[in-house]
Amino acid sequence: MVVPDPDVLLERGWLPPEAADRLFAALLQGLPWSVHRIRMFGRWVDSPRLSCWLGDPGTDYAYSGGRFEPLPWPPALAELRERLVLKLEAPFNSALANLYRNGNDYVGWHRDNERELGPHPFIASISLGATRRFVLRANDEPERQQEWSLEHGDLLVMAGSTQQHWKHALPKSAKVKQPRINLTFRVVRPD
Numbered sequence: 001m002v003v004p005d006p007d008v009l010l011e012r013g014w015l016p017p018e019a020a021d022r023l024f025a026a027l028l029q030g031l032p033w034s035v036h037r038i039r040m041f042g043r044w045v046d047s048p049r050l051s052c053w054l055g056d057p058g059t060d061y062a063y064s065g066g067r068f069e070p071l072p073w074p075p076a077l078a079e080l081r082e083r084l085v086l087k088l089e090a091p092f093n094s095a096l097a098n099l100y101r102n103g104n105d106y107v108g109w110h111r112d113n114e115r116e117l118g119p120h121p122f123i124a125s126i127s128l129g130a131t132r133r134f135v136l137r138a139n140d141e142p143e144r145q146q147e148w149s150l151e152h153g154d155l156l157v158m159a160g161s162t163q164q165h166w167k168h169a170l171p172k173s174a175k176v177k178q179p180r181i182n183l184t185f186r187v188v189r190p191d
């Protein structure tokens with residue numbers, strides 16, 4: 001089978017620097033960050049980053065063996081969600097916030113293909129803080145990779161069959177000493 005190219009769109013600096021600075025500071029201080037317990041290779045481990053699951057009531061989300069109930073939207077994110085809903089015409093009702101404290105924190109190869117995201121997950125990802133590498137690799141051809149350098153204020157959208165055919169990861173980077181926050185807005189369809 002010929003694996004289709006990932007359906008990925010990057011809009012650099014979608015949030016202007018001052019707005020991105022304000023949001024980064026508000027979230028770093030204001031979100032109740034915690035270590036999620038996840039299942040990897042049959043073992044329960046602490047995820048190598050801090051996280052927070054946010055959303056409308058009823059948007060419980062299960063990933064990597066864990067199940068998370070949403071916290072209500074803080075004002076700064078409620079407004080951002082509205083802007084993304086209008087811009088991308090997608091009914092985003094939840095978001096996973098990740099805090100990578102420095103280059104030792106990472107997310108390993110995975111797909112955002114949980115059942116509650118539907119057959120064609122539509123994901124809008126906002127990057128704040130330190131620049132990090134974001135890599136996609138085709139499931140059946142791991143040597144086929146594409147990567148982006150995600151910067152403060154960037155918006156990356158993953159759509160179509162991307163989650164079906166591609167895994168993604170944010171690798172460790174010893175050079176990165178500063179924190180980064182990532183927000184992935186999602187459409188969860190409750191059962």
Ligand SMILES: O=C(O)CCC(=O)C(=O)O
Pocket residue numbers: 096098107112125134150168169170182184
């Ligand atoms: O931090 C990122 O850019 C990616 C986060 C991610 O892969 C996820 O939340 O599923």
